[in-house]
Amino acid sequence: MVAIHLINYVAHFADSRRTQALIIDDSLFKREFSKRTELLSRVFDHDHGCYYKGFRALTLGWSDGNTFMPLNFALMSSSHAKNRISTSRVCDGRTLAARRRAQAQRKMNEVALDLVDDAIQAGTKAKFVLFDSWFTSPKMFAALLKRGLFGVGMLKRSEKVYFRYRKRQMNVKSLYQILRRSKWPAHDNYLYSPIVYFEVNGTSMPVKLVFVTNRANANQYLVLGTTKTNLRPEEIVQLYGRRWQIEGFFKVGKQYLQFDQTQVQNYDGLCGHMAMVMFGYDILALSQREAIDDRTLGDLFYDFGRPLPDIAVAQALQWLMQQLSGLGAQFAGAEQIIDGIFDQFMQTLPSNLAGLLGNAS
Structure with missing residues (x-):
């Protein structure tokens, strides 16, 4: 509720044509030295490729391209009982505490959609939802379309996910090879941008793909996809670039706002701690938006920083x-x-x- 009020305040001074978007991502909430923390589990860290003790902090945020504000979260335990180290205390099923604990043991994609529903019901006017390759799937795109939202995500270069292109069934890798052998010219900001069709529950769903060169490795490529097929490829790339703002939130939260540095063992206490972290970041985001200090312009920053020569x-x-x-x-x-x-x-x-x-x- 606090974030929605701040968003309405910020949006009042922004151009009405500015696109608003929701961003979904999760980050590791470590509790390596804990034993009795409620709902503590072994969670897999995708960055390091190993398991840690703790939670997954599933976060939903809002962005207008300039300001990012976290809206809601779910502190996720494991959906598999064998990975849960500590059990949950018994609560009345009608209470918020019981619903929180039940939510923490569900699948993360389902909970992510619940967070989106809560944000829309609270008054968020965003029409796009951004997410990385972990959340990207044809089912996620279709579920967002049913809610009147357009998903923008990075597709995995997997051979197990198929779609139809020109009445032929193929995957991302085979499509890329076909496009490279074709006479389609590559562009400066992207390589290719075809429209493919996914089959979800017997319904054909068009998705526009954008193949982008990976700056870290020129021999690799990234694949972005969206159900908003009338967007230009440059707009899709620019829109997906906003997703990095939530990574900045995780960095600031862990370095300055005590994101996962707490000794609370009760699950309700952990949720309260996460709420305070998000409140603190929302205040910082609003202060940054209202700041009127002079911004640096390229090399002028270094020119102004050079010491002036002393005059006798x-x-x-x-x-x-x-x-x-x-x-x-x-x-x-x-x-x-x-x-x-x-x-x-x-x-x-x-x-x-x-x-x-x-x-x-």
Whole structure:
């Protein structure tokens, strides 16, 4: 509710044509040295390829391309009982505490859709949902379309996910090879952008793909997809680029807002801790949006940071006297008055400094 009020406040001063989007991602909430934390489980870290003790902090955020604000979260345990190290305490099924604990043991894709539903019901006007390859699937695209939303995600280069292109069944890798052998020219900002059709529950769903060169490795490529097929490829790439803002939230949360640095063992206490982290980041995001400090412009930052050369005192005084003399020459009678002031000023100076000024003049 706090984030929705801040979003409405920010959107009131933004251009109405600016596209609003929701962003879904999760981050590891480590509790390596815990044993009795409620619903503690072994969760898989995709970055390091191994299991850690803790939770997955599933987060939903909002972005207008400039400001990112976290909206809601779900502190996910494991959906497999064998991976859960600690059990949950018994709660009345009608309470929020019981619903939270049941939600933590469900599949993450289903909970992500629940977070999106809550955000839309609360008043969010976003029409796009951004997510990485872990959440990208034909079922996710279809589920968002049923809600009147358009998904934008990165597709896995998997041989197990098939679609139809020109009435032929193929996957991402085979389609890329066909496009490379074809006469389609590659563009500067992207390679190719075909429209393919996924079959979901007997219904054909068009998805526009964009093949982009991986800057980290020129021999590899990335594949973006969206159900908003009338978007230009450049717009799809630019829109998906906003997803990185949620990574910035995770970094700031872990380095400065004590994201996973708490000794609370109760699951409700952990959820309260996460809520306070998001409140703190929302306040920082609003302060940044309202800041009016001068922004740096490229190399000007380094030019302004360079130390100015020191000017000798005698040179500075000489320059000042020359400027005042020039002003006195422009007005009748003022030159004699300024000369008298200079004479009195020279008499009050130390002898060594008066000698330097006399030699310089």
